[in-house]
Amino acid sequence: MIKVEGLTKRYARTTAVDNISFEVQKGQIVGFLGPNGAGKTTTMRCLTCFMPPSSGSASVAGFDVLEHPMEVKKRIGYLPETPPLYPDMEVSEYLTFVGRLKGLSGNELTRRVGEVSERCAVADVSKKLIGKLSKGYRQRVGLAQAIIHNPDVLILDEPTSGLDPKQINETRDLIRGLAGDHTIILSTHILPEVEQICERVIIIAKGKVVATDTVHNLTNRLRGVEAVAVEVEPRSGALDAGAVQSRLEQVSGVSRVILKDSRDGRHLFEAESLQGKTIRGDLARSVVESGWNLYELRPVALSLEEVFLSLTSTDTAEPSGAVAE
């Protein structure tokens, strides 16, 4: 559905996107993940024909963005980072306007305005001025605007930024609900979002793609590593956190121990294992054998966050191995 090959976008002094390539199949939800300034928005803007790439090509549904921009634009629904809203319009008036821009008319237009208002849960404010709406509503009006012409491809630039947790959940549900009919590219720097919504992830850093994989596979890379939260109360109160920490570090298979919290004479550590080792049993034994109280021992899910950080923070971006040392 979407094909990007060697896409590069240079600005006057910087290269925002550097030779990236990826493909998205029909009906997929793909997360476009990267720190701020990584080139997510620029890539999306190239795909939506907002700006032409400096070199390389991008095509949507078989139409090249440079050669057939009109065909591409007809097939894309785009929600920029700030929803493109006119505060002095009513919601229904706005959706009608956008619908017309996208080529709808007559009964179909009226029908679609009704449908997307229902779908994005903005029907109850359809006669309100957009300027008077809360941020969550505005975001949903923005989404409604993007899907009004039932496009094949939806491009959403940070659709949940700036919303409160409840609104974020609502928006995510909405996006997931759209998945069947549309191919969706969604950019974000929030990791759980990708884990929750997307099937595939494209991780981008400094304008380069550093990893492309399914969410499942990416988290699997970390399978070999176990992270455990350990809360210990050294019974002989004199013992400080440092001593406990060095004891835990000696447990075989432990790669590192981090002190998270100290309170009421108890210390909370997070221990990570070496690749392929299980450490929970050994940790427990070691604590008990030292004569301390073990308050808690619980596996901490190593999330995409770690993958993400390790992939994006190393200068020599190394797609695979850089995770588990």
Place this chain on the structure above:
Amino acid sequence: MRNTWTIFQKEITSYFNSPIAYGLMAFFALISGYFFYVYVAIFVQRGMESQMMGRPQPMDVNEWVVRPVLMNISVIGLFLIPMITMRLFAEEKRSGTIELLVTSPIHDLEIILGKWFAALVLYAAILGLSALNLAMLFMYGKPDWRPLVVGYLGLLLQGGCLLAIGTFISTTSKNQIIAGTGTFAIALLLWVLDWVSSYGTEAWAKVVGYLSVVAHFEPFSKGVIDSKDVVFFVSMIFLGLFLTARSLESLRWRS
């Protein structure tokens, strides 16, 4: 065409949904009404004077009222136009809605024409207020209506030209105030260029003088349609809209 109409509708609604249109109309009605009053008063006074002298001369309403009023309206237009055009693109750029327009399946030219027409129609509506004043002349006298029509055609041409320039300047900034000030500066410059040329007869003075919009409007106010002036205004409109299109396009390469 349909898309141009969509944009046009949106712009017109937006003008009349906000206080801009009404504010400009009130401002214009006040100033143009004042000038109308002044010229009518002068006309009446002169008329009485010439009768008291015992040698009543025929006085031409068109010459004494219509022409100077139209000339004044043309100058007031210079002040109004920046306020009409400043928001056209600057506002869309600031609020990010330009992304919606540019990524919709419509051509840049359709966006530009829709906006420019909307500005022109608002301008025409504002000018219409002064026509109410001038219409009163027909209740008490018999002015020639043809110079009046030509005068308004000239005002629309001059307005269209400055609006096109204002539209272009509006694409260059995210800030409405800057866009407005810039347009005002250019409009003012195009007005006073006329003064420069009146002091010199050299070639450069003629060239500079030729660029003065007010000098090109003057024949219209007398009821004269000179193709040279029409060509000037129409080509300025094209230039303004062409620059707007270029600027909108460059927005994509740079932004």
